[in-house]
Amino acid sequence: MAAGRPGQGGATILETGVDFAVWSRKSGQIELCLFGDDDKELARLPMKRGDDDVHRLFVDGLKEGARYGYRAGGVYAPDDGLWFDPSKLLVDPYAKELDRPFHYDPLLGTSGAETQHLVPKAIVTRDVPVKPGKPLFKPGGFIYEVAVRPFTMLHPDVPQAQRGTVAALAHPSVIAHLKRIGVDAVELMPITAWIDERHLPPLGLRNGWGYNPVAFMALDPRLVPGGMAELRDTVAKLHAEGIGVVLDLVFNHTGESDRFGTTLSLRGLDNLSFYRHLTDRPGELVNDTGTGNTVACDNPYVRQLIIDSLRHFVLGAGVDGFRFDLAPVLGRTAGGFEANSETLMAILADDVLSDRVMIAEPWDIGPGGYQLGNFPAPFLEWNDRVRDDVRCYWRGDDHKTGPLATALAGSSDIFSRNGATGTRSVNFLAAHDGFTLRDLVSYSGKHNEANGEQNRDGHNENHSWNNGAEGETHYPDIIRRRRDDLKALLSTLFATRGSIMLTAGDEAGRTQRGNNNAYCQDNEITWMDWAALDDELIAHTAFISSLRKRFSVFSETGFFDGHGDVEWISPSGQPMSVQEWETPNFSTLGMVLSTRDGQGGKPARLAVLFNRSGGEEIFALPGPSSWRLLAPNGQEKSATSAIVPRRSVAFYLGS
Template sequence: MATLLTAERGLPAELGATVTEDGVHFAVYSENADEVQLCLFDEFGTRETERLRLPGRDGNVRFGFAPGMAAGARYGFRARGPFDPARGHRFDASKLLVDPYARRLDRAFVWRPELAAPPSRGLDSGPFVPRALALPPETGARPLPFAPPGFTYELLVRGFSQSRPDLPVRLRGTVAALCEAPLLDHLTRLGVETVELMPLAASLDERHLAALGLTNAWGYNPIALMAPDPRLAPGGFPEIRAAVEALHHRGIRVLLDVVLNHSGESDEFGPTIAFRGLDNALYYRHAREDAGRLVNDTGTGNTFAADRAPVVRLFRDTLRRWVEETGLDGFRYDLGTVLGREDTGFSRKAPFFAMVAEDAVLKDRIHVAEPWDIGPGGYQVGNFPPPFLEWQDRFRDDVRRFWRGDAGMVGALATRLAGSADLFATDGRRPSAGVNFLAAHDGFTLADLVAYAGKHNEANGENNRDGHNDNHSWNNGAEGETGDPAILEARARDVRALLATLFVARGNPMLTAGDELGRTQRGNNNAYAQDNEITWIDWPRADRELVAFVGRLAGLRRTHPALARDAFLTGEPVTAGAARDAVWRREDGEEMEVRDWQEDGRRVLALDLTAPDGDGRLARALVYLNAGREEVLARLPETKTGFVLELRSDRPDAEPVPLASDHPLVVPARAVLIVVET
């Protein structure tokens, strides 16, 4: 029986498919299409049964109502209009288009040449494009009350659980695995406060990967921003909501890495699957001198026009849907500088930022920007407006260089340990505006950082041309795998020293899943195309001692006031007449002077911290960092109560031990010691 599609009782204010008791409303936005058609499919999604013009128009919204249509109907769109690349138009009715507001897809995206075939070839892409399912919204999900993210754990869902032997096979590599006790116990044991999930939106492999026999493991190539990828969450939002609730039950917040800077439709030669087919001129930014050429500030072939009202609305609705249907606590924004780009460049007053700050659902969530892209003026660390927090690559690079042994790094290290006021001490921000990390998904793993002096990305099929070249890494005497016990011990020692540095610094520490287990990617610092053992955590070979060490670090940071305080270190008294919040000391216990900071060969730094403990008293902790190759003797400062050596990175299993203040403290080479006042 033919489907009736009418403009009467239409709902143009609600884009996408809106399921009601008496039918389904459809609405799609396009400024330049001549006509938009609704394509309906049979219950299996194998056969296109009808193609109906959306009869209503309200401004640039095309809409229609299908009375009697039930939830679960499979659908897509086709758009008719000019194919005029010189003017930015690429309409092609032979291409089936996914609804940008789709909430679930019936299958995953798979690259096919038909998706990118030009109109002149007349190749119908319909058989190869996922169908959207018209479903009602899920309700009842609630985020946790707002708080800074604290210890954040960046997690690739598939890589995290794919090789976990104590999980049911059907759950491995999926979001549902995060509901399982073994993984939840691991996160609890580490002391994780926030999990940051790498992208879950339905994405498409880059076209060059198919010829190489590779697939995109990371998911930073989205097509349907509001629909979970069926490979990661085949049950859609309910599965994600269950995982979020399981993490919330453990007191762990959940962020989602979202890609709002580009789509998987790539450059002018890429596929037509959604935005390009609905209105290429609207959704993407085009070169001023050539409307047929897409701006490539992202390095992926296209860049969303994030300052245009319809695009901002799409992004707002995307974020709100994820929060309202899964209970997410916030987001991390890939290449977030794009979201502040206007025709004149980056602006803190860009429409997207204003929307987030004002929206009733979003304004109280956690928002973390990756504050750079590859476009002009793309590096904006420290320049994002509240409420945005920012990834901190300056922390990463300065800490790496200090421990590598670069000259003259103690001043830069002190700035990072103190909370990076040079970047974040504006607009009333605190150190928690910065997310400190040593390694992230993009780059070396922590273990590889101290085992490879150079990248080894040959498995990516690009002759090792891809990935960063300046990694500030070192190999401790051998490149890559080795059986030399001395080299292995040196590497393990360096990893623990780096981790201790991360957890004693002001700001939110972030660790990438597996770095606490000794995970290696065999020197690959751009493993996006390795959906295999390179990115899957090898749980059976996990370094359990390192896991315990990270747990101790996280616990000490969380509970000791001098380490947990969210305030920049200034060297000023913490309260009137009290000790200063920070004193930087030499090995002899005296305060650092200008000439000490300027000493290129200095490899040792001591930090004397004081902070209120909440009960009217002061708490004190000392941190000693020795990046040199020889141990040093340090004189402890005066104390009325005594000191305890609480934790030492050279001996991670050592129990706390009291210290005699009249005896020098031995600070081993390549180590961090944390001393607390009793």
């Protein structure tokens, strides 16, 4: 055994053994613990601290597949932010594979309680690099957000053993569905190892979404039992079908939570360095995330850990990019959010990451936490303004005609800052947080009783409506009205300029029974019931998705210049007047676009006509074009005027 060679972290397989390295500035002694297949501790070996605070050890003769963890000694003084407790087995922050999932137990947060039997062991693995090609997903494309486990748990064609796993995403039936609706990239909700929040086990509940990570690189064995090989194979199969893969990663907090949480990894290794604390009270964690702790992403070691984690998934699996949960934390420093923070700039400048798609959820709950439009280009950003404005328009709220047009045009009011000429918006109407799209038109209020918090959790304002009955109903008229509203919402989303995102099942009427905070429902509430999907809605989604691909005017990201590229009309066929724009309850809007019919096709005009009223509307279509209604059955009907049914969006092609 020797002190080891330079390196920031992790286990590196060398010719004659394995080199271990782990960073900790505040600890006393770090010990490497080796385990046998029977989970018994075989050895506890002291590591040597270097001048860079990296503790190192080379173990001669050790091979791939060895299982290990760390213990950190030092001062235990939580009021001072020091949590060193040698009774706690700690997971390597650079662990790339774990031998089991995390399961919450109160002993994980009990001082002096041995946790060796509770904590997953890291496995020494050898990297298998791939040569990543250019990302398949391009800004302006269609992203499909997938919660991996719920997505295929009930899929009848997927073998029972594969259901709920990453491998299931590559099943031919799943791929056929993705291709039918024209998905450009799947965005996988967290698949790295996570732990349940401590209040869930007593309620008999489990976290089914994974937004409570412990390890940033290690894949969760529940979702990816085949490890990186499974992810790599799935990415390759999706790529072969022209579908990109984006990973939703959580670097803003960890499952160690607040002061009363667990000691699993970063807290036990160096709590003061890894997490943000109040300047005058070092024992008090900053909670900019609402989950109990906030990762100190401006710490140089944490910054490198983030970069190395991203590189790991690109070089090891060939993923196309990343979505960052509560992304302002990545730009937080002692002075607040900084768009040009060292961490954000390092992500964009890295030679492996510079061409990947980066997507920010541009808000957290800390001071100055709402940063929509403020991330550095080329970051794409989730646009909740589009979500709320489009919802409110179709709900019938006053003064929403202008905001609808702004959303359709790419939100230049937000993304044209600092002279930008194109949108970075990711437009969406529903996401994993909040109502499903069907529940949006079926419930006036949230119904989260199953979460065990007396319906106190989840957002209270959802900009939703129920069409005459709260929740499920057998009234055919209400069912039809809801389906019409869903079609109108989907059509509106696919007609927006920029990138769009749809959550899995929203194309088919998936419900969560009014639960708008279903992270803890790893059951039929969130599992996608493939047998109950609405094929009429799926066919409608496939149709409008095909229009989006046929007419690139939607997926282009440059802002309209107003010189013939777009015209806003009223039912008269004339440009919208100031009075019409300002009429509180104006119920119609026409968007006439200059485009080409197909890639490299002939110049054409496309009219997208919106009618949120309760009755049919007739639009006069502007000349001199001849116009044809674009219908899902492929039959284009000639027209000089457009009849737009109640609560709908119609597409007319002019030449």
